[in-house]
Amino acid sequence: MTNDPARQEIETPIREFIASSLLYSSEGFKYADDASLLREGIIDSLGVVELVEFLQKQFNLKIEQQEVRPENFDSVAKLAAFVRRKNGLPGGA
Amino acid sequence: MRFSKNALALDPARETERIVGFLRQNVRQNMRRGGVVGISGGIDSAVILALAIRAFGAAKVVAVMMPDKDSDPISERLARDLAAKFGIQPLLEDITRALEGFDCYRRRDEAIRRVFPEYDAAKGYKAKIVLPQDLLEADTLNVFSVTIVRPDKSDQTLPLPPREMLEIVAATNLKQRSRMSTLYFHAEARQFAVIGTANKNEHAQGFFVKYGDGGVDIQPIAHLFKTQIYQLARHLGVPEAIQKRPPTTDTYSAPCDQEEFFFRLPFEKLDLLWFAQEHQVPIGETAQVMNLSEVQVQRVFDDIKRKQRTTEFLRLLPPMMDTPPAVSA
Numbered sequence: 001m002t003n004d005p006a007r008q009e010i011e012t013p014i015r016e017f018i019a020s021s022l023l024y025s026s027e028g029f030k031y032a033d034d035a036s037l038l039r040e041g042i043i044d045s046l047g048v049v050e051l052v053e054f055l056q057k058q059f060n061l062k063i064e065q066q067e068v069r070p071e072n073f074d075s076v077a078k079l080a081a082f083v084r085r086k087n088g089l090p091g092g093a
Numbered sequence: 094m095r096f097s098k099n100a101l102a103l104d105p106a107r108e109t110e111r112i113v114g115f116l117r118q119n120v121r122q123n124m125r126r127g128g129v130v131g132i133s134g135g136i137d138s139a140v141i142l143a144l145a146i147r148a149f150g151a152a153k154v155v156a157v158m159m160p161d162k163d164s165d166p167i168s169e170r171l172a173r174d175l176a177a178k179f180g181i182q183p184l185l186e187d188i189t190r191a192l193e194g195f196d197c198y199r200r201r202d203e204a205i206r207r208v209f210p211e212y213d214a215a216k217g218y219k220a221k222i223v224l225p226q227d228l229l230e231a232d233t234l235n236v237f238s239v240t241i242v243r244p245d246k247s248d249q250t251l252p253l254p255p256r257e258m259l260e261i262v263a264a265t266n267l268k269q270r271s272r273m274s275t276l277y278f279h280a281e282a283r284q285f286a287v288i289g290t291a292n293k294n295e296h297a298q299g300f301f302v303k304y305g306d307g308g309v310d311i312q313p314i315a316h317l318f319k320t321q322i323y324q325l326a327r328h329l330g331v332p333e334a335i336q337k338r339p340p341t342t343d344t345y346s347a348p349c350d351q352e353e354f355f356f357r358l359p360f361e362k363l364d365l366l367w368f369a370q371e372h373q374v375p376i377g378e379t380a381q382v383m384n385l386s387e388v389q390v391q392r393v394f395d396d397i398k399r400k401q402r403t404t405e406f407l408r409l410l411p412p413m414m415d416t417p418p419a420v421s422a
Binding site for chain 1: 255
């Protein structure tokens with residue numbers, strides 16, 4: 001996790017969405033940003049669809065089905081890098 | 094162990110005897126006098142019918158065909174041929190009216206129309222939901238899309254948003270649950286058991302509806318891979334046309350095979366890869382035998398694990414709590 005404010009513009013809403021909408025947790029997102037959402041059982045196939053919808057609305061993206069793969073969706077860090085890449089921001093490599 | 098492409102070869106005669114014994118013992122133990130089987134014209138229910146007749150005799154087995162208005166007419170024809178081959182008269186229970194009573198079609202079609210406003214079943218539009226294909230080539234996650242087939246046969250596919258996905262699946266699951274209720278009517282009216290038709294692929298990867306086709310009294314082939322079901326089918330004399338039919342969901346109005354709906358890979362490959370994973374065959378050896386890359390093998394292993402984990406709740410009994418602690422006086 002980082003305290004860099006620019007980074008938190010993307011990571012924070014993703015963490016909050018996963019905690020509130022997928023984990024039904026009032027205590028926030030307790031995992032590391034590189035924790036595997038799939039392996040830890042944090043998201044299932046519905047969760048993936050909800051994440052797609054959330055990212056599209058929150059970050060004004062158009063996500064294609066072939067982009068919905070573990071390398072883009074398996075952790076908060078990967079999701080944030082994916083969003084940055086889609087928006088042409090630094091840190092999306 | 095040594096892994097080869099023959100790893101799933103069965104001794105079909107011996108396995109038949111084992112299953113027949115399992116059926117007799119468990120059905121008798123539960124004070125049931127025979128079996129009810131829903132026959133769809135597919136390979137699994139065909140094998141189950143043949144096994145049930147071996148276990149209980151044709152007089153103690155009821156075969157029920159339960160089409161609805163979306164079913165492919167070929168299914169009923171194949172089911173009738175099957176019943177004739179094994180010497181029983183099948184019952185026909187068209188569940189369309191029951192589904193209309195549940196508002197199944199309206200609920201499903203409204204959800205489809207929110208994605209495709211032009212969709213109109215009355216004008217000949219058909220629809221299905223599918224997962225991404227080419228699991229070996231791309232590690233895409235299991236996210237459903239909806240495909241419509243227009244009256245002019247052109248088709249179009251769009252991703253399903255969460256609400257529409259849930260509503261289409263929930264409405265469609267009314268079909269399997271209506272069939273389950275129908276089977277239990279016939280079973281209870283005769284003190285028979287409802288015999289499940291799920292194979293290992295369906296049961297362990299969660300390709301069934303809880304309290305729908307998963308609502309049964311006994312699961313005699315849930316330990317067998319799909320390719321092993323075909324071996325039993327040949328041994329039991331299941332009609333050739335059923336053996337040759339590609340496995341279909343026969344649930345959506347547009348034709349939809351099980352590979353595009355759920356499994357994402359032909360069973361000949363999927364079953365062997367799954368077997369290798371279960372038996373902890375090294376990835377390198379698996380890849381070599383299957384003539385695949387290690388990356389491809391890993392993709393399939395990951396997909397199997399994901400499906401097993403995310404469908405775990407389908408296989409669980411409802412959790413219950415312990416007796417409350419005693420209150421001290």
